Amino acid sequence: MSVSIPLEQLLAWIPPGHPDEGLARQVNVDRLPAHVAIIMDGNGRWAAGRHLPRVEGHRAGIESVRDTVETAARLGIRVLTLYAFSIENWKRPASEVGTLMTLLKRYLRSELNTLLRNDIRFGVIGRLDELAPDIQRELNDAVERTAGNRGMLFNIALNYGGRAEIVDAARRALASGVRPEELDETRFASFLYTAGQPDPDLLIRTSGEMRVSNFLLWQIAYAEIYVTETLWPDFRRRHLLEAVLAYQKRERRYGGITPAEAISAQ
Ligand code: IPE
Ligand code: IPE
Ligand code: MG
Secondary structure (H helix, E strand, O other): OOOOOOOHHHHOOOOOOOHHHHHHHHOOHHHOOOEEEEEOOOHHHHHHOOOOOHHHHHHHHHHHHHHHHHHHHHHOOOEEEEEEEEHHHHHOOHHHHHHHHHHHHHHHHHHHHHHHHOOOEEEEEOOHHHOOHHHHHHHHHHHHHOOOOOOOEEEEEEEEOHHHHHHHHHHHHHHHOOOHHHOOHHHHHOOOOOOOOOOOOEEEEOOOOOOOOOOOOOOOOOOEEEEOOOOHHHOOHHHHHHHHHHHHHOOOOOOOOOHHHHHHHO
């Protein structure tokens, strides 16, 4: 699969006549968000609704990750970042944390070939040195083996905190010897985990929560925020397409005024 013909790649994957086909055809490929970031939330509530243990929600959420990664890549999104584990998530019971890490390892093993086949480059953001050595090995292996891929960049945020990232960037800036007068926003961004990547244009949060939960605090300065009631384990291709379509109806202003307003203001 190549990302050079967006939409065609997506349509080829949707059975003809499927309701998602209509949605996909509405997407304006010239106005795609370059970077989509997702706060995958609601796994626990999904499980509770089925009288299952919370970890079953995490397990079910893996299928949503697969579907979302493939949809985004086929659509022609350049960067997809999924929030998988926050620094604050260590507050959860050790058994839940352990299951999340095991699921991550299993996901990487089973999906690496799919990532390679789809030309997807894998990346990780977060304080990785605090993760267990076996997880670090698995992550590094996936990063190295997909490093030559030219399609979508798929970042996983793991042991990630937005404030921690800014502190880490400040430390790196100091260690680099950059002079205070040389430090502007562009230079500072080059010390973040996401150096060189476009900022998210679209930030999606599932399960209805209206908060940012310490995710990409610097990078989402002007992101369009889309919150859906859908719980993460229920999130599929259709939901991503709906989010992209909603994004394409938004008018971004970046603190300025629209071209139409500029004309009428003359
Ligand atoms: C998101 O689902 C997964 C992680 C944060 C790792 P939750 O586990 O937060 O699910 P809820 O919010 O309790 O429903
Ligand atoms: C945000 O979800 C973190 C991830 C999706 C990894 P949480 O469920 O941890 O966020 P809060 O606690 O509801 O803010
Ligand atoms: Mg949650």
